[in-house]
Amino acid sequence: MPHTRFTKKFRDEAVRLALTSGRSRREVAADLGIGLSTLRHWLDRCREREIDHPPEERQEDMATELKRLRRENEILRQEREILKKATAFFAKEGSR
Numbered sequence: 001m002p003h004t005r006f007t008k009k010f011r012d013e014a015v016r017l018a019l020t021s022g023r024s025r026r027e028v029a030a031d032l033g034i035g036l037s038t039l040r041h042w043l044d045r046c047r048e049r050e051i052d053h054p055p056e057e058r059q060e061d062m063a064t065e066l067k068r069l070r071r072e073n074e075i076l077r078q079e080r081e082i083l084k085k086a087t088a089f090f091a092k093e094g095s096r
Contacts, residue, residue, distance in 0.1 A: 006034070014039060015046045 006014075010032075018028045018039055029039040054062060 011042050015042050018043055 014028065014032055014034065017032075018025050021028060025039055025043075026036050029036045
C-alpha cells in the first residue's frame, strides 16, 4: 500500500467517526481506506492532545478531581503515620 499523506481534516473526521459512530474501529478504517494501525495511531495522538490540553469544560472537572485526590492523599499520609506509630508501640509492648 503506497504511503499517503492525509489532511488534518480527514484525520479529525476519522477519529470522530471511530469515537462516535458506534461501529468497530476495524470497520471505520476499512470504510475510509486506511489501516487499522493508522487509525489507532490517530486515536492515541488525539487522547494525548486532550490530556495535554483538555477542553475548558473538562479543566473544571480536572481541578475538582485534583482537589479531591490531594485531600485523599493527605488522609492516607496521616493514616500511614498513625500505623507507623502503632506498629512501633506494639513492637515495644511485645518485647517486654
